[in-house]
Amino acid sequence: MTDTPQSILTAHGVHKSFGRTVALRGAALEVQPGECVAITGPSGSGKSTLLHCLAGVLMPDSGVVTFRGTRLDALGVDERTRLRRSSFGLVLQFGQLVPELSALENVALPLMLEGRRRPDAAAAATQWLERLEVAQLAHTRPTAMSGGEAQRVAIARALVTSPDIVFADEPTGALDTVTGELALDVLVKATRETEAALVLVTHDNRVAAAAEREVVLRDGAIEAAGDGGPGEPT
Amino acid sequence: MRPLPLTIVLAAGRGRAALVVATTAVTSALLLVAASMARLGRDDAWSSYEQEHLFAPIGDAGTRPGAILAVVLLTVPVLLLLDQAVRLGSTGRHRRYTALSVAGATRRDLRRWAAIEVGAPAVAGALLGVPLWLLLRELLGFRLAMHAGALVPTSVGPGPWTWAILAAVAAYGVLVGRRSGSRATALTGRGGEAGAPRPWPALAVLAGALVAISGRGGSSSADSLATPIAAVLLVTLGTVGLAPWAAHAAGVRAARRARRAATLIAGRRLQADPRPAGRAAAAVGAVGLTVGVLGVFVGDVLATTDPYDRDDYLVPAAIVAVCALLAVVMIALSIAVHSVETTAQHRREMAALVATGVSSSVLTGAQRTECLLTSLPLALAGSAAGSLGYGWLVGLSPAAYAGGAAALLLTASVVAGSVLVTTALVRPWLVAAVDPGNLRTA
Numbered sequence: 001m002t003d004t005p006q007s008i009l010t011a012h013g014v015h016k017s018f019g020r021t022v023a024l025r026g027a028a029l030e031v032q033p034g035e036c037v038a039i040t041g042p043s044g045s046g047k048s049t050l051l052h053c054l055a056g057v058l059m060p061d062s063g064v065v066t067f068r069g070t071r072l073d074a075l076g077v078d079e080r081t082r083l084r085r086s087s088f089g090l091v092l093q094f095g096q097l098v099p100e101l102s103a104l105e106n107v108a109l110p111l112m113l114e115g116r117r118r119p120d121a122a123a124a125a126t127q128w129l130e131r132l133e134v135a136q137l138a139h140t141r142p143t144a145m146s147g148g149e150a151q152r153v154a155i156a157r158a159l160v161t162s163p164d165i166v167f168a169d170e171p172t173g174a175l176d177t178v179t180g181e182l183a184l185d186v187l188v189k190a191t192r193e194t195e196a197a198l199v200l201v202t203h204d205n206r207v208a209a210a211a212e213r214e215v216v217l218r219d220g221a222i223e224a225a226g227d228g229g230p231g232e233p234t
Numbered sequence: 235m236r237p238l239p240l241t242i243v244l245a246a247g248r249g250r251a252a253l254v255v256a257t258t259a260v261t262s263a264l265l266l267v268a269a270s271m272a273r274l275g276r277d278d279a280w281s282s283y284e285q286e287h288l289f290a291p292i293g294d295a296g297t298r299p300g301a302i303l304a305v306v307l308l309t310v311p312v313l314l315l316l317d318q319a320v321r322l323g324s325t326g327r328h329r330r331y332t333a334l335s336v337a338g339a340t341r342r343d344l345r346r347w348a349a350i351e352v353g354a355p356a357v358a359g360a361l362l363g364v365p366l367w368l369l370l371r372e373l374l375g376f377r378l379a380m381h382a383g384a385l386v387p388t389s390v391g392p393g394p395w396t397w398a399i400l401a402a403v404a405a406y407g408v409l410v411g412r413r414s415g416s417r418a419t420a421l422t423g424r425g426g427e428a429g430a431p432r433p434w435p436a437l438a439v440l441a442g443a444l445v446a447i448s449g450r451g452g453s454s455s456a457d458s459l460a461t462p463i464a465a466v467l468l469v470t471l472g473t474v475g476l477a478p479w480a481a482h483a484a485g486v487r488a489a490r491r492a493r494r495a496a497t498l499i500a501g502r503r504l505q506a507d508p509r510p511a512g513r514a515a516a517a518v519g520a521v522g523l524t525v526g527v528l529g530v531f532v533g534d535v536l537a538t539t540d541p542y543d544r545d546d547y548l549v550p551a552a553i554v555a556v557c558a559l560l561a562v563v564m565i566a567l568s569i570a571v572h573s574v575e576t577t578a579q580h581r582r583e584m585a586a587l588v589a590t591g592v593s594s595s596v597l598t599g600a601q602r603t604e605c606l607l608t609s610l611p612l613a614l615a616g617s618a619a620g621s622l623g624y625g626w627l628v629g630l631s632p633a634a635y636a637g638g639a640a641a642l643l644l645t646a647s648v649v650a651g652s653v654l655v656t657t658a659l660v661r662p663w664l665v666a667a668v669d670p671g672n673l674r675t676a
Contacts, residue, residue: 048673057589057670078593085591092673096586100502112495113592141506157590169673 006032008164008197009054014063016049016220023049025220026063031165036188036198038211046220047201048169054199055088055167056080068164085110089158089166089196091187093173096154097142103129103153104138110161128156132186148179155187159194166191168200172207184210253319254355254407255362261309261316262363262403263370267385268305269392269399270371271298286375289383289550303463304524304554307470311517311561311568316407318514318568320352320414321575327414348415349408356407360400367392374553382549431482431508435475442468446627462627469619473519477612478512484607495592496599503576503604511608514569517561518649519612524558525641526620533637534630559648562613566652569608570660573601578667585672594665598657601664605653610646617645 009031016024023046031037031054039047052058054065056072065072067087072080084090097106104125111121129135132152142150151171158166171187172180188210191198200211208214216224271292291297331344339347375386392399442465449461485504492498504511528551535547577584577597588594621638624630 052589052670052673055589057673081588081591081593083591084589088591090586090590092586096583096590098499098502098583098587099580100506101499105498105502109495109498109587110591112493112498113596118493 008033009065009067009199011050011054011065012063014050014053014060014065016046016053016058016060023220024053024060024063027053027217027220027222029054029215029222031197031199033164034192034195034197035213036191036200036211038208038214039199039201039217040203040205040208040214041217041223043203045217047203047217049220050217051167051169051199051201055090056084057090085113086161087164089161089163091151091154091158091166091168091171093170094147094150097150097157099142102139102141103134103145103156106142106153107157107160110157114161124160125156128160129153132156132190146179147175148183151175151179151183152186155183155190159190159196162194163196165197165199168198170201170203172202172204180204181206250319250322251355253322254316254352255359257312257316257319258356258359258403258407259362259366260312261406262360262399263366264305264309264312265399265403266363266367266392266396267370268302269395270387270390271302271305273390273393273395274298274387286384286388287379288387289385290546292385292387293383299463300466303466307520307524308557308561310470310474310520311565313406314514314517315564315568317410318510318571318575320410321510322571331415345412345415349411352411352414353404353408356411357404359407360403363400363403364396378549378553382545383547385550385553430505431479431512433476433479435472435479438468438472438475440472442466442470442472443623446623469523470520473523473612473616474513474516477516477519478509480612481512481515481608482508484611488603488607494599496596497603499597499600500603500607503573503600504607507576510572511569511604514565514572515608515612517565518609519616521558521561521565522613522616522645522649523620525555525645526617526622526638527624528555528558528620529617529637529639529641529644530621530625530630530634531637533640534634536637537631537633559644562645562648563652563656566605566609566649567656567659569605570601570653570656573604573657574660574663574667577601577664581667581672584668585670588668589670589673594668597668598661598664601660602653602657605657606650609649609653613645613649614642617642 007030009029011027011029014024014027015022027046027050029037029039029050039050041047049058053060056065056067056075059073067083072083075083090096097103098109101109104122107125107128108118108121111124112118116124126135126138129138132155134149134152134156137145137149137153142153145153151174155171158168166187168187172184175183184207187200188198198211200207202208214224215222274292274295286293289301292301327348331339331348334344334347335341371386371388371391375384375388378384378386379388445461445468446465449465481504485501485506485508487501488497489501489505492501532548532551535544535551539547584597588597618638621635621641625634625638
């Protein structure tokens with residue numbers, strides 16, 4: 001299985017089960033560089049599972065996910081971990097920042113793991129916090145932040161390594177409407193500025209409308225895909 | 235259908251129940267040993283000493299209170315491990331209690347069930363303490379007396395104290411269970427975090443040192459033992475109270491200077507919650523103190539005692555050292571358990587961290603660093619204080635301090651080794667806690 005020339009991420013025939021529960025039944029998707037794709041569908045349709053398979057967090061039972069032509073299942077656990085750290089960014093609904101670390105340390109952490117010196121990592125993290133207008137929270141711990149503030153810090157952490165692709169799992173799901181819209185604006189704008197692709201999972205039509213392409217998932221399979229995707233209607 | 239108490243105990247996990255049984259059994263056995271020492275009595279002390287061939291500090295009525303205190307202090311690390319064992323599975327327990335609460339259980343019901351969860355195995359453990367004491371009496375009493383000084387009296391047992399000790403240990407288990415129940419039933423988040431620990435307990439250490447200095451050079455009668463015992467108690471209580479402050483300070487310092495992500499995480503975790511780990515580490519300090527005293531004691535015996543008489547001192551000293559070092563392993567395990575539980579409480583955040591590309595080995599490294607930061611400084615300080623303090627108080631020869639230096643090295647090696655071994659033992663739980671699969675079950 002090969003990618004189309006433009007795609008950086010491809011998934012074909014992805015199956016995933018948890019015990020007797022089948023989460024994905026042959027889902028397929030392609031993502032081009034810099035594009036914003038929304039994966040939508042009802043609760044329990046397998047959206048988050050697909051996102052986790054695409055991001056190499058979960059391994060499919062069968063099917064193939066490739067990133068820039070490299071099959072994720074051909075990589076060892078450590079190699080996948082390094083790939084996620086260097087090329088992927090991940091934003092979740094909530095509970096993603098290390099509670100004991102300050103905002104600055106949370107954002108600097110991936111860079112320190114990449115081997116950057118702490119002052120350099122802190123400087124880069126500060127730039128991102130300023131860019132997302134939460135620099136005043138640099139020394140605040142997540143427990144003292146509002147949901148919207150924590151989400152901005154999480155977006156900064158996802159983007160600080162200049163990833164090729166950012167995965168967002170219900171990034172506005174735990175926020176009120178106004179805060180959610182603001183966080184979504186920040187996420188979409190920041191990924192566009194860095195030319196990173198954005199794959200976001202949502203069941204909110206307003207969030208999906210911010211994407212260039214919408215892929216609908218139902219019962220673990222792609223039901224409908226917008227232009228540019230190889231969706232497999234079931 | 236199972237009886238409700240049994241269902242409750244089994245729901246708490248067999249591993250947790252087994253640890254509670256083991257720790258309460260060891261505690262009650264040690265207290266039974268202490269009670270039998272206390273019942274030797276003054277009048278027949280010398281005959282008992284000769285008849286049983288007791289280790290001199292136990293047989294001599296003048297030094298016996300110190301020996302009894304040492305045995306009682308040995309229960310401290312065991313009780314600390316019990317305290318940590320009770321925390322095992324706190325996340326699952328919180329969920330279970332939440333479900334029970336939603337189903338209509340009152341806070342009082344939940345606290346009662348929590349008390350049963352720990353109290354039932356604690357009762358079993360307390361009762362098991364009796365056969366364990368009999369085993370200790372056989373091994374460290376009858377059999378040891380044939381080769382060196384016996385550490386456990388054989389002519390008298392704990393007598394009526396047995397019931398009081400068993401009841402106290404079981405009651406302690408119930409209390410610890412109720413306390414864990416109160417923590418688990420605090421379903422709503424707390425308004426704020428507790429402030430950083432303050433170093434006020436250092437005053438108790440200082441007072442202990444002053445008492446020791448004032449009592450230096452006094453007569454060696456039994457009554458004069460009150461001064462050193464008071465000094466030891468003050469220093470021990472002060473050390474236990476000071477330990478969370480020391481853990482907090484070590485965490486802040488490590489986090490400020492951290493160059494590695496693992497050190498940063500470890501330091502900040504200690505800074506955020508220094509009390510449980512600090513309390514466990516306090517016992518390491520107390521054990522370090524014991525090993526330090528033993529070091530100079532052995533050094534002095536080797537330097538000044540006739541080779542034919544050495545075994546009478548060295549064999550019991552070696553046994554006490556082995557007990558102390560086993561205590562270090564238990565404490566290291568309890569610190570590691572605490573660290574895993576903390577990770578499990580934040581498993582979603584940790585799983586998210588792994589999902590974003592942080593290797594689980596970084597988190598195990600953080601756990602190792604956290605345990606070392608907590609235990610090593612206190613162990614070394616305790617060992618040095620024990621060697622220098624005892625040597626100075628008793629006025630030992632300079633040659634004795636070679637034993638103190640050896641004790642310092644031994645303490646450091648055993649603490650570091652214990653941390654490495656215990657963190658490796660609990661690694662599967664840590665890896666399970668940070669599995670990105672946990673992101674699905676928020």
